[in-house]
Amino acid sequence: MTEAAFWDKIAEKYASDPIENLEGYHKTRDMIVDRLKPEHRVLELGCGTGSTALEIAKHVQDYLATDLSPKMIEIANAKRDAETPEHLRFAVADGAGLPDFSPDVVLALNLIHLVPNADAMIQKIFDRLPQGGLFIAKTACLRDGPWYLAVMIPLMRLIGKAPHVSIFSQVELTDRLQKAGFVIDETLLQKGTAPRLFTIARKP
Template identity: 50%
Template sequence: MSDTAFWDRAAPKYAKDPISDPAAYAATLGRMRHYLQPDHSVLELGCGTGSTALELAPGVRTYLGTDVSSGMIQIARGKLTDDMPADLNFAVGPANEIPAGDFDAILALNLLHLLPDLEAVVDKIYAALPAGGLFIAKTGLLKDGAWFLRPLIPLMQAVGKAPFVRRLSEQELRDLLGGAGFEIVEDIVQTGLAPRMFTVARKPA
């Protein structure tokens, strides 16, 4: 099963599942609101069903969310109402295809560890941003998590219960962003069985 098919099939359940750690989500949402400005044009790669886009779009000039799954995007579009910002849009597209546009910030939330072509995607994000542009990510750190998750995920993948997952450590993620040319200006590591690292990186001026 392709990852696209996996996420299309998972979309209805994904949309109904509650946020696993509301406090951690609220904390990083607040940090993103701190960095995103009213005149910013924002691209969110891997936007899923659009929940975070709906939270952040009122505070910026334009917001485009893309996802490889048409099922996810269909649900995201269904959340749009007349009182939503006019410049909030959703489109189907893989993370390795950056839409045309002048984006001040690019977001990849709970996405990077799901990309087989991670290095190439990060390089494309860097190239798409202007000098001083922001790259904000939240990334799973499987290598730093509970040991039993490592053999469990391949078993789940074998029966179609999990997509591709990259085994990353905190240091590997830092090295990846730095190697692409980004400067990390803030990071928060959220610990647990499956730790995640929230990063705000900037393309140097």
């Protein structure tokens, strides 16, 4: 099963499931908005069903939200209403490849650990951003969680119950960002079975 097919298969359930840590979601959403400017062009990779894009697109000039799952994008477009900014667009695209778009800010929320070659994606994002551009991510750092996750997830993938998941720690993630050339401006660790590190990185 391809990655796109996996996410298409679970899209309806994904859309109906409540946000696991609503307080944490609101906290990081507000941190993102605080860093946005009205003239910014934002590229969101792995937007899922568009919940974050629909909330924050009004704060910027242009917003392109992409996901590799056509079904996720179909659901995102169905959420549009009269208050949705016209400049918010949803599109099917592989986040690892990056669409033809020149952003000031790139968002990858709950995505880096799902990309087979995270280092290549991070480097492409760095190269695409202008000087002073921001890369804002929230990433599961499974090596910092219970030991059994590293065993269970590959087994679930074998039977089609999980997508590709990379196993790394907070320290390893930060090293990857810095190796690509980013400067880390802010971090916030959200604890849980799968700890998630929220990072705001800048291209110097």
